[in-house]
Amino acid sequence: MSEVYAVRRTRLRERCTAGGSAAALVTRPANVRYLAGAAPQGAVLLLGKREDLLVCRIPPDDRPHEGRPDEALRVHVLPQPSGDPAVAAAGLAQAQGADSLAVEEHHLTVARHRALASVAPRLRLTDLGTAVEQLRVVKDEEEISCLRIGAEIADQALGELLESILVGRTERHLALELERRLVDHGADGPAFPTSVATGPNSGRRGHRPTDRRVEEGDFLSVCLGAAYRGYRCEIGRTFVIGTSPADWQIQLYDLVFAAQRAGREALAPGAACRDVDRAARQVLDSAGYGEQLQPLTGHGVGLEIHEDPQLAPAAMGKLDACVPVTVEPGVHLPGRGGVRIDDTLVVRPEADGGPELLTITTKELLAL
Amino acid sequence: MSEVYAVRRTRLRERCTAGGSAAALVTRPANVRYLAGAAPQGAVLLLGKREDLLVCRIPPDDRPHEGRPDEALRVHVLPQPSGDPAVAAAGLAQAQGADSLAVEEHHLTVARHRALASVAPRLRLTDLGTAVEQLRVVKDEEEISCLRIGAEIADQALGELLESILVGRTERHLALELERRLVDHGADGPAFPTSVATGPNSGRRGHRPTDRRVEEGDFLSVCLGAAYRGYRCEIGRTFVIGTSPADWQIQLYDLVFAAQRAGREALAPGAACRDVDRAARQVLDSAGYGEQLQPLTGHGVGLEIHEDPQLAPAAMGKLDACVPVTVEPGVHLPGRGGVRIDDTLVVRPEADGGPELLTITTKELLAL
Numbered sequence: 221m222s223e224v225y226a227v228r229r230t231r232l233r234e235r236c237t238a239g240g241s242a243a244a245l246v247t248r249p250a251n252v253r254y255l256a257g258a259a260p261q262g263a264v265l266l267l268g269k270r271e272d273l274l275v276c277r278i279p280p281d282d283r284p285h286e287g288r289p290d291e292a293l294r295v296h297v298l299p300q301p302s303g304d305p306a307v308a309a310a311g312l313a314q315a316q317g318a319d320s321l322a323v324e325e326h327h328l329t330v331a332r333h334r335a336l337a338s339v340a341p342r343l344r345l346t347d348l349g350t351a352v353e354q355l356r357v358v359k360d361e362e363e364i365s366c367l368r369i370g371a372e373i374a375d376q377a378l379g380e381l382l383e384s385i386l387v388g389r390t391e392r393h394l395a396l397e398l399e400r401r402l403v404d405h406g407a408d409g410p411a412f413p414t415s416v417a418t419g420p421n422s423g424r425r426g427h428r429p430t431d432r433r434v435e436e437g438d439f440l441s442v443c444l445g446a447a448y449r450g451y452r453c454e455i456g457r458t459f460v461i462g463t464s465p466a467d468w469q470i471q472l473y474d475l476v477f478a479a480q481r482a483g484r485e486a487l488a489p490g491a492a493c494r495d496v497d498r499a500a501r502q503v504l505d506s507a508g509y510g511e512q513l514q515p516l517t518g519h520g521v522g523l524e525i526h527e528d529p530q531l532a533p534a535a536m537g538k539l540d541a542c543v544p545v546t547v548e549p550g551v552h553l554p555g556r557g558g559v560r561i562d563d564t565l566v567v568r569p570e571a572d573g574g575p576e577l578l579t580i581t582t583k584e585l586l587a588l
Numbered sequence: 589m590s591e592v593y594a595v596r597r598t599r600l601r602e603r604c605t606a607g608g609s610a611a612a613l614v615t616r617p618a619n620v621r622y623l624a625g626a627a628p629q630g631a632v633l634l635l636g637k638r639e640d641l642l643v644c645r646i647p648p649d650d651r652p653h654e655g656r657p658d659e660a661l662r663v664h665v666l667p668q669p670s671g672d673p674a675v676a677a678a679g680l681a682q683a684q685g686a687d688s689l690a691v692e693e694h695h696l697t698v699a700r701h702r703a704l705a706s707v708a709p710r711l712r713l714t715d716l717g718t719a720v721e722q723l724r725v726v727k728d729e730e731e732i733s734c735l736r737i738g739a740e741i742a743d744q745a746l747g748e749l750l751e752s753i754l755v756g757r758t759e760r761h762l763a764l765e766l767e768r769r770l771v772d773h774g775a776d777g778p779a780f781p782t783s784v785a786t787g788p789n790s791g792r793r794g795h796r797p798t799d800r801r802v803e804e805g806d807f808l809s810v811c812l813g814a815a816y817r818g819y820r821c822e823i824g825r826t827f828v829i830g831t832s833p834a835d836w837q838i839q840l841y842d843l844v845f846a847a848q849r850a851g852r853e854a855l856a857p858g859a860a861c862r863d864v865d866r867a868a869r870q871v872l873d874s875a876g877y878g879e880q881l882q883p884l885t886g887h888g889v890g891l892e893i894h895e896d897p898q899l900a901p902a903a904m905g906k907l908d909a910c911v912p913v914t915v916e917p918g919v920h921l922p923g924r925g926g927v928r929i930d931d932t933l934v935v936r937p938e939a940d941g942g943p944e945l946l947t948i949t950t951k952e953l954l955a956l
Contacts, residue, residue, distance in 0.1 A: 302902075326698075328698050330693035331694040393771070400768070
């Protein structure tokens with residue numbers, strides 16, 4: 221695996237050099253992990269003029285869930301654990317003879333940036349921008365394999381929940397049970413706070429579970445994901461509680477299902493992100509639900525649950541092969557509830573069978 | 589309750605005015621909640637020249653766990669949910685005629701700071717520093733009451749766990765079970781990721797649970813806390829598994845217990861933070877465990893689990909009455925394990941009975 225990280229660092233270094241910076245400081249934890257194999261609490265990565273260093277507060281220990289630091293990388297542990305590794309790294313960059321250092325201005329606070337400048341006054345601080353995030357968009361097969369395992373775990377946890385009695389249980393308890401099952405099946409933990417929404421809450425994006433109990437006749441929408449070796453996927457489904465869904469529930473479900481399918485089918489290498497969004501969105505728009513729509517209908521996933529690309533009306537750029545994204549349109553009717561359907565898929569060329577669906581739980585409307 | 593928030597904002601405004609700023613922008617979520625009663629996702633608080641505004645991406649909804657926005661505060665919802673409320677607030681501050689705006693430079697990123705400057709070029713941006721964090725240090729009785737309830741919940745969850753069979757269960761499962769019990773008893777959720785450490789992991793500060801199973805003869809150390817109405821407390825205990833602790837276990841436990849008691853007994857209004865730290869630390873130092881010690885032996889708690897003050901060797905400042913802090917010395921012997929004992933207490937004058945212990949689970953060495 222070590223070579224993977226070295227190759228990634230080389231790619232970043234080439235970008236930096238092209239941008240006129242001799243050295244780079246990576247502080248955003250997911251970016252540190254991507255380039256160094258692990259991101260111990262507070263650790264930063266220096267791509268130095270002479271040497272790359274993982275600068276940590278305390279020595280990294282052996283935690284398989286959190287990754288192992290690339291052995292090709294020298295680890296520099298601060299003498300005082302209260303120090304700021306970013307500030308120390310700036311000093312080390314200057315000591316290596318660099319005259320400029322590209323930093324992640326979208327992650328560093330103003331106060332830390334000033335501390336860097338003051339400890340290394342001979343360094344010109346430039347902006348690395350989202351260079352690492354851009355490298356992270358297209359995944360290798362090892363990364364996709366972690367996402368695939370995470371999706372299997374989420375499917376299992378959800379499948380088990382559906383076999384249990386739901387009526388009378390609270391959203392918060394169902395969410396906790398799902399999270400326990402994720403861990404039972406080998407997840408590092410939940411990929412994000414599990415969302416369980418019942419009745420009037422159903423269909424709300426990112427709904428945080430309340431003490432409301434599941435009732436007969438409710439829509440129940442669930443959104444969960446597993447983190448597996450750092451990689452985070454997402455699945456969302458909506459069910460109906462009781463034997464016979466109401467007509468409005470069936471109609472709304474079919475509509476969101478059609479929108480979600482249209483989004484999935486639009487995924488292809490070279491497709492514009494905004495066109496994928498539009499494919500899903502226009503199904504809902506034409507049924508008169510345009511106002512209800514959230515700002516995006518999908519997004520990239522990886523070491524973070526929200527990554528580039530965004531599938532949104534104003535999104536720039538096109539999809540590439542091997543980019544994992546969610547497709548997750550939904551409708552929420554205030555006071556009544558609604559439907560969300562959410563899959564994680566990997567963009568693949570048609571010759572390889574088209575988009576690869578990672579989250580395979582059925583999308584039929586189940587009456588539980 | 590509304591007056592509480594208005595009084596807090598007035599105190600902050602006085603500080604700003606004294607610092608020469610006409611307006612202030614609060615972006616750190618715990619600070620927003622402290623001053624506005626709630627901090628909906630992404631929301632920021634503008635203390636404006638003419639009017640205070642809570643600037644949000646989406647309308648706040650009614651979530652008792654997350655607080656309700658102060659009704660005396662006008663809510664400004666962005667027309668586009670993809671916008672940055674901080675940037676919008678800077679524009680509003682300028683439109684109100686302010687010529688300067690104090691921002692939280694320890695929280696705003698360099699990139700956001702630049703976006704603020706560009707949307708409001710006539711505003712001079714100054715540094716609010718940690719003014720709000722400093723206001724938050726001394727709690728009112730309502731805040732302490734939330735901490736007290738949170739501590740009761742944590743005590744209950746821990747007590748129930750101790751009644752169950754522990755041998756053979758993994759650290760991760762025990763941690764999840766504790767978190768479920770916290771919610772059962774009315775917590776908003778865990779105050780921080782629950783730590784369960786067995787055998788050689790025991791006694792490690794902030795240990796993240798692994799798949800190691802509890803074994804006969806282990807030390808088991810547990811650290812958990814409940815969030816209740818946003819307020820976060822912490823309790824840590826170490827137990828021994830099996831009927832007869834080894835001599836080294838008893839000795840190490842007694843030592844850490846003595847250190848923790850010394851720290852607790854040093855808590856008093858007017859006591860220097862470093863002296864409280866030293867009281868606990870020197871018990872361990874004199875037994876030869878100085879090298880093992882973590883950078884701090886305690887810290888403030890409140891809307892965040894780590895707040896000022898720090899109980900650490902280089903800490904400045906003194907304790908005030910009504911400041912809740914943890915006292916949590918520990919020793920970890922690599923390869924063998926160790927002991928941590930952690931309480932949340934409120935500093936009170938001797939006339940009021942001295943420090944108020946919020947986490948009342950026994951600190952006898954229990955053999956489970």
